[in-house]
Amino acid sequence: xxxxxxxxxxxxxxxxxxxxxxxxxxxxxxxxxxxxxxxxxxxxxxxxxxxxxxxxxxxxxxxxxxxxxxxxxxxxxxxxxxxxxxxxxxxxxxxxxxxxxxxxxxxxxxxxxxxxxxxxxxxxxxxxxxxxxxxxxxxxxxxxxxxxxxxxxxxxxxxxxxxxxxxxxxxxxxxxxxxxxxxxxxxxxxxxxxxxxxxxxxxxxxxxxxxxxxxxxxxxxxxxxxxxxxxxxxxxxxxxxxxxxxxxxxxxxxxxxxxxxxxxxxxxxxxxxxxxxxxxxxxxxxxxxxxxxxxxxxxxxxxxxxxxxxxxxxxxxxxxxxxxxxxxxxxxxxxxxxxxxxxxxxxxxxxxxxxxxxxxxxxxxxxxxxxxxxxxxxxxxxxxxxxxxxxxxxxxxxxxxxxxxxxxxxxxxxxxxxxxxxxxxxxxxxxxxxxxxxxxxxxxxxxxxxxxxxxxxx
Ligand code: NAD
Numbered sequence: 001x002x003x004x005x006x007x008x009x010x011x012x013x014x015x016x017x018x019x020x021x022x023x024x025x026x027x028x029x030x031x032x033x034x035x036x037x038x039x040x041x042x043x044x045x046x047x048x049x050x051x052x053x054x055x056x057x058x059x060x061x062x063x064x065x066x067x068x069x070x071x072x073x074x075x076x077x078x079x080x081x082x083x084x085x086x087x088x089x090x091x092x093x094x095x096x097x098x099x100x101x102x103x104x105x106x107x108x109x110x111x112x113x114x115x116x117x118x119x120x121x122x123x124x125x126x127x128x129x130x131x132x133x134x135x136x137x138x139x140x141x142x143x144x145x146x147x148x149x150x151x152x153x154x155x156x157x158x159x160x161x162x163x164x165x166x167x168x169x170x171x172x173x174x175x176x177x178x179x180x181x182x183x184x185x186x187x188x189x190x191x192x193x194x195x196x197x198x199x200x201x202x203x204x205x206x207x208x209x210x211x212x213x214x215x216x217x218x219x220x221x222x223x224x225x226x227x228x229x230x231x232x233x234x235x236x237x238x239x240x241x242x243x244x245x246x247x248x249x250x251x252x253x254x255x256x257x258x259x260x261x262x263x264x265x266x267x268x269x270x271x272x273x274x275x276x277x278x279x280x281x282x283x284x285x286x287x288x289x290x291x292x293x294x295x296x297x298x299x300x301x302x303x304x305x306x307x308x309x310x311x312x313x314x315x316x317x318x319x320x321x322x323x324x325x326x327x328x329x330x331x332x333x334x335x336x337x338x339x340x341x342x343x344x345x346x347x348x349x350x351x352x353x354x355x356x357x358x359x360x361x362x363x364x365x366x367x368x369x370x371x372x373x374x375x376x377x378x379x380x381x382x383x384x385x386x387x388x389x390x391x392x393x394x395x396x397x398x399x400x401x402x403x404x405x406x407x408x409x410x411x412x413x414x415x416x417x418x419x420x421x422x423x424x425x426x427x428x429x430x431x432x433x434x435x436x437x438x439x440x441x442x443x444x445x446x447x448x449x450x451x452x453x454x455x456x457x458x
Contacts, residue, residue: 002181004078004081006029006081007071010086011049011326013120014029028067030069030070051160081111085121089264095124104117104131108145112141122152124268146173148171172202206269210265210283222236222253233437234418256331257320297415300414307343311344314386314388315347318357337361340369342369345372348373349395351395353391384408384409386410387404388416411430412431420432
């Protein structure tokens with residue numbers, strides 16, 4: 001058992017802290033947000049992640065886990081302090097390291113025992129060196145403090161599982177003492193450990209994320225071409241997936257990547273390259289393709305409809321992916337303002353993300369447009385003129401093609417997640433536009449008796 005403190009109780013810090021406690025360590029989670037700390041103490045998770053709240057309550061009740069804003073008491077005698085604060089994007093694309101710097105200074109002013117500081121946050125190569133120097137500069141007591149890199153690879157939506165059953169633990173340090181302590185802390189997890197130097201560990205994180213982002217943008221790029229040349233991206237992906245060198249994951253085309261990591265981590269690596277006089281062309285292309293992809297469906301729909309003004313628009317899914325309430329860089333955040341600007345009457349459904357979205361776009365009138373949040377998906381679709389699918393929540397996937405036909409005033413669906421089979425939508429007489437596949441155009445649809453369908457009703 002080790003005495004651990006974790007700085008930051010976001011997706012990374014909180015999940016790490018809870019999982020360390022679950023493995024038998026004594027953990028104190030620190031956050032500057034008093035209301036978050038009170039919420040956690042009352043047994044409520046400030047974020048939505050499967051299993052997280054149950055493990056929080058269990059470990060808190062069993063005395064292995066605590067939460068505080070009093071960083072001094074948490075850091076002063078910790079053996080290891082994990083930093084999991086945010087490193088958001090700055091306007092120039094670089095990573096904002098001010099939260100890391102604040103924690104480093106708080107640590108330097110608090111520690112009374114030798115300790116290892118472990119940077120879990122995603123930080124540009126060379127940051128760990130700077131954090132170590134920064135701590136030395138501000139250190140108050142005569143103790144030994146080293147810094148190691150231990151980047152995090154969890155995916156939101158499966159964060160607890162990804163931590164308890166991580167594919168690998170990366171330990172980045174040149175110090176035998178630090179390496180041994182981290183190996184010991186991770187021993188109960190029984191996971192593969194890769195030990196490298198600090199800078200390589202920092203780079204592994206960016207190289208991994210940017211590779212995954214590249215894979216998504218590559219498939220989206222190919223999907224757009226598929227549409228033009230009459231190929232089907234899902235069949236193409238299936239055919240590709242049998243090649244072990246390619247693999248079967250991350251081959252789904254869609255409306256672009258979002259979330260708190262890929263968008264900022266691609267920009268931060270591009271920035272780092274430029275700072276070092278190098279142009280990372282693959283990463284630049286990844287960013288460019290993604291930017292265009294986010295509004296691909298809106299552009300398609302704009303070409304199909306004369307205007308969105310006064311149309312009832314069903315928006316299914318607001319979060320950047322299912323299983324999380326996180327909206328950061330979600331496609332909805334780009335498309336909803338465009339629709340509102342055009343005067344759309346939006347009915348938005350999301351099983352967990354609606355409250356967060358309403359903080360940015362409160363329910364009600366926005367210029368010519370209007371947004372209403374509904375907890376019943378059918379209410380969003382009833383009498384709608386057009387539907388956009390931005391997130392592949394289970395609730396959305398459960399809808400059958402015929403429900404769109406029956407509920408909507410005009411069964412016109414723009415699916416950014418390729419949820420439905422084109423053939424089934426065609427059969428249900430739903431005009432259906434997705435990514436990288438044949439569109440089901442209304443003018444080509446025939447009633448079963450062979451007559452042309454009535455024109456679109458508005
Ligand atoms: P987050 O924004 O969800 O949480 C950060 C937390 O840190 C907030 O609760 C904030 O109040 C707190 N904080 C800020 N300053 C503090 C201080 N001085 N002391 C204590 N707490 C403080 O962030 P996140 O999504 O968990 O990401 C954290 C880091 O991990 C980022 O670098 C991110 O790139 C990386 N990462 C994130 C994910 C992910 O899926 N979210 C996955 C892997 C890596």
